[in-house]
Amino acid sequence: MNRPGPVPLFWRIFGLNAMVLAAATALLLWAPVTVSVPVLFTEAVVLVGGLAVMLVANAVLLQVGLAPLDRLTRRMATVDLLRPGQRLPIAGQGGVSQLIRAFNDMLARLEAERATSSARALSAQESERRRIAQELHDEVGQSLTAVLLELKRAADRVTEPEVRADLQHAQETTRASLDEVRRLAHRLRPGVLEDLGLVSALAALAEELSTHTGLLIHHRFQPGLPPLDAPTELVLYRVAQEGLTNVARHADATRIDVRLSHDETSVRLCIRDDGRGLGLSHEGAGIRGMRERALLVGAALDLRAGPDAGTELSLVVPVGAAGADRV
Known part of the structure; x- marks a missing residue:
């Protein structure tokens, strides 16, 4: 009937x-x-x-x-595609x-x-980053190295003290520029992540940012991290990189704690600072970019006020999660 x-x-x-x-x-x-x-x-x-x-x-x-x-x-x-699963009861x-x-x-x-298009866009972004990093290393880096050697030879041949001092100052400026180019290339293409793995890459990232900004960064990584695929490791690294950069630029913090822990079902990255907190600020492009990356591997990204002060960012990645596409 x-x-x-x-x-x-x-x-x-x-x-x-x-x-x-x-x-x-x-x-x-x-x-x-x-x-x-x-x-x-x-x-x-x-x-x-x-x-x-x-x-x-x-x-x-x-x-x-x-x-x-x-x-x-x-x-x-109010619907936000970066927070999936928002459905109305029927x-x-x-x-x-x-x-x-x-x-x-x-x-x-x-x-x-959106997940498919974000995966393609981020994959293209990573490819472009690798290309730019390679060009910075092979072309700009080598050119600055050649200029540095020429300046050294010129300084060795010059007898006038004033001219020698000027050439040595130019050497120092060129050397600083070469270091900056190498640092930019490293940020664009994390070779440590590819060669030594996620834990070493996060430790190097924290140490580099601490040296460059003067922030006190403490990191603690739980041993025995379960095996993760390349897209998941890259998402964890990029989220940590963006989170630390946001703290250095906007939080007015003096201390950052970076934690990497895991259990049987997930891996959790936590970044906590003692800065001025979220306040009434809205999510910018950096935070939305982190949310897009998190969605690619089925992860959950949460940004909230810290227990005492500042801000706490956490990324929880299910163990065995894989991205919609390789980024």
């Missing part, structure tokens, strides 16, 4: 109004109430009271019938339920498409 189809929203609202009007008509037909000409005060009170009852009943019934649409409107205004088989079901399906498609 075929079940009846869902009742359209139009007929549901029409039915609610018809019920109210039918009740009002029945009350006028069978109630012992008459209307005089001119209308008496007591009769006017009864009529106004009846109208008020009808309006209130109609408003309550419409509020109940349209409540799912209000929830849908609020969710549409109750019944009416037109509103069909609309909510279509909205949930649309969210699922958008999340899948």
Whole structure:
């Protein structure tokens, strides 16, 4: 036996109004109430009271019938594709339920498409970073090295003290520029991650940032880290890199604690600082970029106020998680 189809929203609202009007008509037909000409005060009170009852009943019934649409409107205004899984509950088989079901399906498609496009974009970004790092190392680095050697030879041949001092100053400037180029190339392409693994790469990252900024960075990594695939390790490294950079640039912190721990189901990266905290600031491109990376490997990224002061960033990666694409 075929079940009846869902009742359209139009007929549901029409039915609610018809019920109210039918009740009002029945009350006028069978109630012992008459209307005089001119209308008496007591009769006017009864009529106004009846109208008020009808309006209130109609408003309550419409509020109940349209409540799912209000929830849908609020969710549409606040939905964030970087926080997947935001779905509305579906109750019944009416037109509103069909609309909510279509909205949930649309969210699922958008999340899948965003994950795919983000994976491609981040993969292209990593490829471009490798290319730029290689060019900095092979071309700019070698050119600066050649300039440094030429300056040294020129300084050795010069006898005038003032000219020699100028050449030596130029040597120091060139050497500093060469170190900066190497540092940039290292940030663009983490060779330590590829050669020595995640723990060594995170330790080198913390030490480099501490040396460059003067921040006190303590790191503690739990031994026995479970094996992770290359995309997952890269996501952990990039999130740590972006998180530490954000603290150095914006937090006015003096101390950073970096922790890497794990259990049977997940690996957790935690970065905590003693800076000025989140305040009323909104998420910038850096934080949203970290959320996009986290989604690629099924990880959960959380940013909240620290237990005492400052900010705490945590990234929880399921063990065995793999990205939608290699980044």
